[in-house]
Amino acid sequence: MRCSNGHIMVLTGEPSGDVHGAYLVTAMQRLDPTLTFSGIGGSCMADAGVDLFFSIENLSAMGLTEVIFQFRSIKKAFDCFTSQLRTTRPDLLVLIDYPGFNLKAARFAKHNSGAKVFYYITPKIWAWNRSRIRQIKQFVDHAGLIFPFEEKLYKKAKIPATYVGNPLVDQYPYPLQRTGKKNATGSDPWIIGLLPGSRKTEIHNLLHLMVTAAKMIHTVVPHTRFLVSGASSIPKKEIETILASHEKTGLFDIIYGNPGQIFEQADMLIAASGTITLEAALCEIPTVIIYKMSPFSFRIAKTVVKVKYAGLANIIVGSQVMPELLQTDASPQKICKTALDMLNNLPAYTQKLGVVRRLLGGTGATGRAAKIAVGLLPGAGQGRLSKLLFDKGRQTLLK
Secondary structure (H helix, E strand, O other): OOOOOOOOEEEEEEEEEHHHHHHHHHHHHHHOOOOOOHHHHHHHHHHOOOOOEEEHHHHOEEEEHHHHHOOOHHHHHHHHHOOOOHHHHEEEEEOOOOHHHHHHHHHHHHHHOOOOOEEEEOOOOOOOOOHHHHHHHHHOEEEOOOOOOOHHHHHOOOOOEOOOOOHHHHHOOOOOOOOOOOOOEEEEEEEEEHHHHHOOHHHHHHHHHHHHHHHHHHHHOOOOOEEEEEEOOHHHHEEEEEEEHHOOOOEEEEOOOOHHHHOOOOOOEEOOOHHHHHHHHHHHOEEEEOOOOHHHHHHHHHHHOOOOOOOHHHHHHOOOOOEEEEHHOOOOHHHHHHHHHHOOOHHHOOOHOOOHHHOOOOHHHHHHHHHHHHHHHOHHHHHHOOOOOOOOHHHHHHH
């Protein structure tokens, strides 16, 4: 049985995509409150009104071997998607990041439904696997780009695409205001955030390293304490068990949920490479980026990745505004040494981050992406979106 006209299916596979999906859904609902949504996501999308037919809890993985171990869950999710697509026949399929899964979903949708496909937060073809651009051209109706340097690639490939801006600028429209410190005392300690990531493999690979490095930092700078980020996608017991094996009374506090609570307090961060480091850059929080994956995955990554840096802020700027320690360089000793250098030069590291926001541009990315998505729905060519915007403006005037 077909859902009512204006049904949108949204697919993502990671916590960051869940957040961006929720914002996008909310923005589309503002344009047209009659829209209905289903999809694959997490708690954020569910709270935004998306009827989830599969949870992302067991989907997040990075690296070839890590994905292989989760093959069963990924296959189950895809089978749910294909069944739901045939049953509900959505008018629009919105894909958010998670390219291995979502490009396959786009292909299936094009071959088995009449749904338009909008890809928001597109695959990082500028970094690796540029062959994916052929799949995007074949199966995607419009791409919503979040990095300005992506436009050139899509224009060259003649793919309908728009640089909408970066949605993180909407979440962090201004740098966080903090009081600078020159020295820390027992009553006013340095606070360092430890952000090991939102995937189980990241917790396994990185949290022990971070905690060991933190204890080394504390030995050198006793007036230091640490806030550990506990992502909602990770069972609390996993983080608590690791910390219990290292615990020093009062040295570590776990902050569950939104890492913004850590951003507001921390003088600097030690963080897993990922979207969170770009958020930190927009908040102008000096950050040491670390990452470690299986040796086999890393060897493959080195042969296919075409960018010089791992951190998004570094890629955008074209230089290491955030120091990177990857694979064997991500040792407790090197993390400690780099963090201590950063603590001694916080103003200089903070100043470097200001250029990131200037390069990304202003706010409004989610709203612009929502207008493109709604514009792809049936009837949009006859003025559906224009009428919706006119009606909303008229209602505002009559209030």
